[in-house]
Amino acid sequence: MRLNEHPILNFQKRRGKKIKIYFEGQPLDAYEGETIAMALHAAGIRVLSYSGEKHRPRGLFCAIGKCSSCLVKVNGIPNVRSCITLVEDGMRIERQQGKEEIPKTVKPPQWKDAIKVEGDVVVIGGGPAGLMAAINAAKAGAKVVLIDENPMLGGQLVKQTHKFFGKREQFAGVRGVKIAEILIEQAEKNENIELYTETSAIGIFQENDRKLVVAIRKNKELVEFWGKAIVVATGAMEKMIPFENNDLPGIYGAGAIQTLMNTYGVKPADRVLIVGAGNVGLILAYQLLQAGVEVKAIIEAMPKVGGYFVHAAKVRRLGIPILTRHTILRAEGKEKVERAIVAQLDENWKPIPGTEKVFDVDVIALAVGLRPSIELLHQAGCQIAYIRELSGHVVRRDARMETTIKGIFVAGDAAGIEEATTAMLEGKIAGISAALYSGKSNISWLKEIEKTQKELTEFRSGPFGKHVLEGIKKVMVGEINE
Amino acid sequence: MSEIPEYLRKGYIEIEELKKIIELPSEERLRKKPVAIPECPQEIPCAPCREICPTDAVIMENVNDIPRVNYDKCIGCSLCVQICPGLAFFMVYYKGNKARVTMPHELLPIPSVGEEVVLLNRVGEEVGKGKVITVVPREKSKGDTPIITVEMPIELAWDVRAVKVVRE
Numbered sequence: 001m002r003l004n005e006h007p008i009l010n011f012q013k014r015r016g017k018k019i020k021i022y023f024e025g026q027p028l029d030a031y032e033g034e035t036i037a038m039a040l041h042a043a044g045i046r047v048l049s050y051s052g053e054k055h056r057p058r059g060l061f062c063a064i065g066k067c068s069s070c071l072v073k074v075n076g077i078p079n080v081r082s083c084i085t086l087v088e089d090g091m092r093i094e095r096q097q098g099k100e101e102i103p104k105t106v107k108p109p110q111w112k113d114a115i116k117v118e119g120d121v122v123v124i125g126g127g128p129a130g131l132m133a134a135i136n137a138a139k140a141g142a143k144v145v146l147i148d149e150n151p152m153l154g155g156q157l158v159k160q161t162h163k164f165f166g167k168r169e170q171f172a173g174v175r176g177v178k179i180a181e182i183l184i185e186q187a188e189k190n191e192n193i194e195l196y197t198e199t200s201a202i203g204i205f206q207e208n209d210r211k212l213v214v215a216i217r218k219n220k221e222l223v224e225f226w227g228k229a230i231v232v233a234t235g236a237m238e239k240m241i242p243f244e245n246n247d248l249p250g251i252y253g254a255g256a257i258q259t260l261m262n263t264y265g266v267k268p269a270d271r272v273l274i275v276g277a278g279n280v281g282l283i284l285a286y287q288l289l290q291a292g293v294e295v296k297a298i299i300e301a302m303p304k305v306g307g308y309f310v311h312a313a314k315v316r317r318l319g320i321p322i323l324t325r326h327t328i329l330r331a332e333g334k335e336k337v338e339r340a341i342v343a344q345l346d347e348n349w350k351p352i353p354g355t356e357k358v359f360d361v362d363v364i365a366l367a368v369g370l371r372p373s374i375e376l377l378h379q380a381g382c383q384i385a386y387i388r389e390l391s392g393h394v395v396r397r398d399a400r401m402e403t404t405i406k407g408i409f410v411a412g413d414a415a416g417i418e419e420a421t422t423a424m425l426e427g428k429i430a431g432i433s434a435a436l437y438s439g440k441s442n443i444s445w446l447k448e449i450e451k452t453q454k455e456l457t458e459f460r461s462g463p464f465g466k467h468v469l470e471g472i473k474k475v476m477v478g479e480i481n482e
Numbered sequence: 483m484s485e486i487p488e489y490l491r492k493g494y495i496e497i498e499e500l501k502k503i504i505e506l507p508s509e510e511r512l513r514k515k516p517v518a519i520p521e522c523p524q525e526i527p528c529a530p531c532r533e534i535c536p537t538d539a540v541i542m543e544n545v546n547d548i549p550r551v552n553y554d555k556c557i558g559c560s561l562c563v564q565i566c567p568g569l570a571f572f573m574v575y576y577k578g579n580k581a582r583v584t585m586p587h588e589l590l591p592i593p594s595v596g597e598e599v600v601l602l603n604r605v606g607e608e609v610g611k612g613k614v615i616t617v618v619p620r621e622k623s624k625g626d627t628p629i630i631t632v633e634m635p636i637e638l639a640w641d642v643r644a645v646k647v648v649r650e
Contacts, residue, residue: 007590007620007628163567163626165528167545173530173565173625277493290589304490309524310568312493317644318589319606322493421527462525462546 001267002042007290008161008175011265019089035151036082036093037063037070038264046249046336048072048082052098057335059249063256064156065149065200066237066373071096076106083259084198085219086151114214114222119145119194120438121431122213122227124201124376127155128420129412130233131183132427133434137231138192140445142435145225146193147215149200152263153187154180155235157420159258161290162283165308166421166459176420177262199223204230204380204408211407229407229434232377233427236370236391236413241275244330250337254284254367261291269363273340274298275328279307279419281367285315296359299326299342301349308464327351331364340364370417380408389471390416398477400449401430402437409434416475418468425456489523494604497640499523507553509576516558516575516584516631520549521643522568531562531571534624560584564618565625573631574639581639582615584631591647592617592628599645601634610638612645 003011016032023040030039037060040048047057048070061069065084074080075092078100082093121137123130126148134146152158160176171179187193198218205212213225238253240246252260252268254276260268272288274281277300285295298315303325305312312322325345332339344355371392378384382395383404394416395403402409411430412423429452435441460469489495500506503523511517518539520531525546532540532549539555540562542548562571563584573584593599593614601610612634620628634642 005590007588007592163565165526165567167529168533172528173534173567175626178626292590304486305493308526308568309489309493309495310522310526310570312490313495313521313604313643314569316492316494317602317604317606319602324491458545459527461544462527464525465527465546 001044003261003265003267003291006265009177009262009265014265019087021087021089021091021093023093024095030087032087033151034087034264036072036074036080036085036087036091038260038266039087040082040093041260041268042266047095048249049096050098051247055098056247057249058247059336060252060256061240062238062253063259067253073100076103078103080219083256084150086198109220114224116224116226117145117194117196119143119225119227120440121145121229121231121434122147122211122225123231123233123431124213125155125233125235125412125414126150126153126195126197127233127235127412127423128157128179128183129235129414129423129427129430130155130231131187132424133231133233133409133411133431134193135183135186135190136428136431137435138190140432140435140441142192142438142440144193145196145227146187147196147199147201147213147225149198151198153184153195153197156255157183159255159262160283160420161262161287164421170421170424170455170459172421179420196223201376204376228438229409231409231411231427231430231434232414233410233412233430234373234376234414236417237373238366239369239371240366241328241368243328246331248331248333248337249335250333250362251331251364251366254280254365257284257363257365258287261293262287267291267293269293269361271296271361272363272365273342273359273361274365274367276300276367276369277302277305277307277312277322277324278367278369279311280370281365282307282311282315284365284367285320286311289315289318289320295320296361297321297323299323299328301325301327301345328364329356337362337364370413372414372416374414377403377408377410377414381405382408385475387416387471387474389467390475392417394475396475396477399453400433401426402433404477407437416468416471422456422459425452425459428452487523495521495523503548504550507574511553512574512576516560516573516582517553518551518556518558518560518562519572519574520551520562520570521572522549522570524548526568528567530565530567530625534561534565536561560618560629561624563629564623564627569627572643576636576639579636580633581636582631582633583639583642584629585643585645586627587630587645588627591649592619593630593645593647597647599632599647601632601638601642602644602646603641604643606644608646609641610634612642
């Protein structure tokens, strides 16, 4: 099912030409510009593969290319991430059966020397942090190359229909989708920025004072991105929690549901249970209502709403219950989610017998937190620490977002889970710092860094920010600006 | 850990709890002209209401402070209702034995002026019916959010915070 009417978004305008794809031999309608997983979901297909050992059905989970839960065979080639690979007319898609063999009948791409792209600053990730890093590094005088593995830039902003908080100069009161448009336009118009989408960075290397990001473009083309400085803004990945049948198709990360309905206009479900009453879960509930999907309840293990109160009030007054001190026990269904069983928790976080409730839902949304995507930074050799307040393993870095490897900078959720406003501010700092490191900027830009650091400090001065600040203190190398 | 406020346990705020956090306007002020009510009791980094207010009626020293409204300065222009990212600003106006409540409405369909709508309280229960008096559509709103003003029995003024549009 596809969405046609929406109070905020206009899908008619966005959809490309209608084309045909084939799933297990059956023809399906799809639209140019959408990914395989989205087109399949719109056609009611939830099972994308069967696991190797126990042949359990598997479906989407993250929908942004990070979790590999959506692998399918495309034109005979296995292990294709269906969530970030665009449909093409006549494409043949099959369910993947466990670990598929390397195809013998499909010709591999011809060997060619890698294409080389040169810049002063290479930015990995085109979300709020990466875009701001690129825009500001370019403004400060650097030649910038930005790469992102998704088919469109904007990161998670492209699916945020709600208005942002903060100050108006930081885009407060503007919807995430609009902020994405503004930043993408700025990046596209800037002659000093080269943009590469559908390009996955797979490694960071160093040769004397030059740095190399090796990447694969459109699943087949090797590209070398050379620069003097790198900004890693790879964002975050959704967390999973353990419960029975948590691999059943229809158990989706909150972000995946947003991608389905807000980016591609695909109705994600008829009835949803949301696990987690942090900001992501609360915002998701409201967005589902806007898309005309019934939300049965939001459950939360903590005794209180973890996200902003105002987000909770918005969904409560539209009749969505929030059950605090509740957890999910199991999902049930044949090949896909049909029910969720939840129970109340006692003071020791143990389910109370007799409190089980059954929700008839076809999707269970997991909004149980994010963890920073630090794989590339780890591989590059940056120092790593586990910081609970920042929601996982993060890199040590200084107040200018430089990691323990000179010339490698970090920004946004990859530096610690926070939110898009702080990601943009960090991106700005990292971008200018990277331009300075590359030698293409001048010290007058230090003032802009200081100004942005002050904005960050002010933003983080409340109870939510203080918690994050505790974490930042633990990873900070050198002086913390306060 | 400090005590968890009731509004965070429940996800909505009872008017009695709100009154302990901010002062509400007097009946005299409510009868004069519409007045902005911030239902934003938690410290979060957000300030567009203060930034957009043409009369500096929204008081907030730091971006993380909770907004308070100087009801004498408030002219009832509704810009804060339009801009608030948390959809937490409302306006209330007493007129005879009726009240007019102005609220954001980001769902389809957008009601029409004169249309009868179902009134919802803070937990989404249907508590009566009201009539739509004005609609500021999204394209005219200064905050990209449509807002509506609904007339209702005066005793519902502090309960109703959303509406449901029911059409055949």
